[in-house]
């Protein structure tokens with residue numbers, strides 16, 4: 161089974177998360193940040209993962225620690241559930257259109273974290289969550305998952321659509337990259353023999 165369950169508690173957040181790469185799109189998500197719940201739900205559904213997240217964060221400050229720490233824990237869960245990475249496709253990319261918006265997400269499960277993030281939010285807030293936290297989420301996730309992620313908004317203007325296109329595009333790209341390719345026959349997809 162390619163899955164992981166991680167609990168992480170700090171003075172800022174208390175997170176219980178379980179993740180299954182080979183899921184069916186089932187989710188049970190309560191982060192206390194409505195917009196983040198929405199994004200994680202559609203990430204789960206579009207990637208055909210299963211995801212449960214419960215978070216008690218210091219929302220009396222703002223949503224920053226909650227969004228960032230869930231990015232850290234989800235990234236760790238992705239990495240742990242991939243295990244030795246044998247047989248995975250490794251690369252994935254998706255152009256995700258959402259009404260007037262188009263975003264590209266391309267990623268490499270390389271063992272080396274990197275984030276390129278090029279998207280503009282025309283409103284400062286997405287519900288109770290600052291728009292700038294979308295980048296923080298993916299920065300945290302890329303570091304703890306050791307994944308190279310490039311996110312680029314091609315065009316579009318509605319901030320809700322831009323965020324949604326990024327999360328859905330990430331889900332589709334991650335699904336593609338983590339699929340077991342039968343032709344690879346359990347090899348690690350690197351000429352170095354290690355990721």
Ligand SMILES: [Mn+2]
Pocket residue numbers: 198320324
């Ligand atoms: Mn929406």
